[in-house]
Amino acid sequence: MTKHTDFLKRGYAVLAGRIDDTDLAALRHAADTLIAEPAATDGGNHDINRGADRQFLHKRHEDFPDVARFLFSDRMRAVTGIVLKDPHLFNEQFVVKGPRTGASFAWHQDGAYVPFDHTPYLSVWIALDDTTLDNGALSCLPRDLTTQAHIDPHRWDDVGKEKVGYDGPDRGEALPCPAGTMVIFSSLTLHRSGANITDRPRRAYLAQYSDGSILDPSTGNPRNFAKPLS
Structure with missing residues (x-):
């Protein structure tokens, strides 16, 4: 398992092994079900959906018991425990890049999409398809979180x-x-x-966990979810 100090020095890690076939099948089923629904926008100030080219299908785990079970499983408690002391589910979404025209996604920090100061959180990105340079593989820039613990201008x-x-x-x-x-x-x-230039969709799942709740200072309410794993 990745060590906390190693993670802090790079800002990311690829975990050894893979999720089991049952969990992978459950996530794929939920993704395909949501893809088949009528298209929807984010409903926020910045809508990052681009139709069939790039879809973000989010906050629907309660509709899929197997996905909810996975999010609060022993496996996810172990993963989030690498970084967080009091892990809470903060957000979750499927990210789907359509075939041939699937849009890329620019360099960014996830925290830049939260419009107020907050404690950094952890993103857990899961490949639901084999990801390649041709279908939109993830890339990360190493970052020493002990010296660069801030959000850059976006x-x-x-x-x-x-x-x-x-x-x-x-x-x-x-x-x-x-x-x-x-x-x-x-x-x-x-x-x-990157972009997806292949003939098949590229599906991924992003589960995000905070250390305790992230509360909107203007309302005192959770920004997204605030569900403890313990």
Whole structure:
């Protein structure tokens, strides 16, 4: 298992092994069910969906008992325990890049999408299909979280429908991986994903966990979810 100190020095880690076939099948089933529903927008200030090219299908785990079980499983408690002392489910979503025209996603930090100061959280990205450089593999920029524990300036790109936190020459580390692989990274870690130019969709699942609740200071309510794993 990845050590906490190793994670802090790089800001991300590819976990050894893969989720079991039962959990992978449950996540794929939920993804395909949501893909078949009528298209919906984010409903927030920034809608990052791009139709069939790039879909974010989020906050639906309660509709799929097997997905909910996985999110609060011993496996996820072990994974989040690498980084967090009091893990709470913060958010979850499927990310689907359509075949041939699946849009890339620019370099960004997940924390840049939270519009107020907050404690950094953990993103757990799971490949539901074999991911390659041709279908939109994840890439991360190493970041020493002990010295770079901040959110960088981001700009909104109207064309890409996304926030951009870096557009320099560093290409980071591409992380092609087989289905079932888990990649964990901090909400402070810059990451991106490429376009899908293959003939099949590229599906992934993103579960995000905070250390305790993340509360909106304007309302005192949780930003998304605030469900403890323990």
